[in-house]
Every structure is written in structure tokens, then in C-alpha cells.
Amino acid sequence: MKTKTKNNQNYLEYVSNIMPKTNEFQKIFRAFWVGGFICCIGQALRLLYQSVFSLSGDELAGFVSMTMIFLGALFTGIGIYDRIGKYAGGGSIVPITGFANSVVSPAMEFKSEGFIYGLASKMFVIAGPIIVFGTVASVLVGLGYYIYFMVV
Amino acid sequence: MSDIIIDFLMAFLVGGAICAIAQVLINLTKLTAGKILVYFLLAGVLLQAFGVYEYLVNIGGAGATVPISGFGYLLANGAIKGAKEGLFGALTGGISAAAMGISAAIVFGYFFALIFKPKSKKN
Secondary structure (H helix, E strand, O other): OHHHHHHHHHHHHHHHHHOOOOOHHHHHHHHHHHHHHHHHHHHHHHHHHHHHOOOOHHHHHHHHHHHHHHHHHHHHHOOOHHHHHHHHOHHHHOEHHHHHHHHHHHHHHOHHHOHHHHHHHHOHHHHHHHHHHHHHHHHHHHHHHHHHHHHO | OHHHHHHHHHHHHHHHHHHHHHHHHHHHHOOOHHHHHHHHHHHHHHHHHOOOHHHHHHHHOHHHHOEHHHHHHHHHHHHHHHHHHOHHHHHHHHHHHHHHHHHHHHHHHHHHHHHOOOOOOOO
């Protein structure tokens, strides 16, 4: 029994020696610069669409996020986004490209279970809750403001 | 020219800061990606419901609109604009504003999941 606990202890030491040491601050810094960089790609697209296609307002914002989602889905498909995710953590989750990643990744994984209950339904494993809470919250805000505008 | 550089710098700083906050939350609470996305979306909706997120968008540009909280901002903004026109707008404004994002995620998501094979988790 004693040797067993000693073995366990040795094993734990061994594991902690082998585990890559990423401290908390390093993770935050990585999330910061990768997240900031992804937003700069968005800013570049804004500039491009503004100057080349002279888009503005909602149209500009819409086509920029469309392109970002396209890129997120593409990079997930070719397997690069998950590698970025391993390095950047929150820096790859929070941008809209991470939303695209959360759609494509499980859909690809479960494609073998069929196109309806596999691919199509697994697209919404994470996107589903986002759409649910987004819709509920936006309707509540809309109703709140509707009542507010009636009263004021 | 210097305006453009400042725009990029602000996008980098604001976007990076939002992602860094997410990472701090992940470090402290071990939240999963799905929960982080939902919380940041709701934070965006809530902040814009009080008209606050708009300031962040004015400062950070894409740095504030690219993160998922910007999607929440879009939803809340659409709902508020719709509410000015009446009950129908109040109920549909949010999803109408987010329609591009949702369509893009579903259409691109579907086709890319169809085309590509899942990569092994090893690398």
C-alpha cells in the first residue's frame, strides 16, 4: 500500500515534469494578441469593402462578418483553426470566427452519423444555444423598448 | 494614413482586451467554449440595451464588432431600431439584423462540413 502511494506520487511528479508549462499570464497574452489580430483582419476587410465596394453601415458590417464566418469555417475545415485554438484559447473562441468553428467542427465530426441527425443537427450543438439566448434576449430588449417608447 | 493606423491599433487593443477577459474567465472558472460564447453574447446584448456597447464600437471598430459580443450588440441594436417602428419591428428587429451572420454560419458551415473530413485530434 505504501509503495503504491509512493508510486502515485512519483507518477504525478513525472506528469507535472512532462506537461508543457504554460502559465496563466502567458495564456492571457496569447489570447490578447491572437484575438486582436483576428479583429485586425476584420478591420482590414472593413477598409477594403468600404473603399473598393463603397459599402457602409449595416451592409458593410454584414459583409464583413459574412467573410469572417467564411474564413472561420474554411480554416476549421482544413484543420488550422483547432491548432490556433490550442495556442490562443479565448483569443480564438470569442471572435465570430470561433462561432463558425463551433458550427463546422462538430458537424464534420458527426457527418458519419448521417446528413440529418449527424451533420445538420450537430451544427447547432453550440450555435443552437447562442441563437436561442440571442433571440430571447433581443425580443426582450425589443419589447422593453417598445413599451418604453409608448410610455415616453 | 495615420487615421487608418490608429483604427487598426484600436481594433487590436479593444478586440484583444475582450479576448483577454474571456481567457481570464477561462483560467479562473474553467468555462467551456460554448458557455463563454453565450455569456459574451448576452453581455453584448445587455450593454447595448443600455446603449453602452455603441461607445466601444465607435472606439474599437472591428475590435468591438468581430467578437461574439458584437453579435449581441447587433441583435440589441436591431431590436431597438425595430421597436421604434412598432410591435412587429420590436419582435423581428433583432433576428433581422443578425440574419446575415446566421445565414452565413449555416450555409458556409454546412458546405465546409460536407467537403472536409475531420482531422485527427493528435496533432
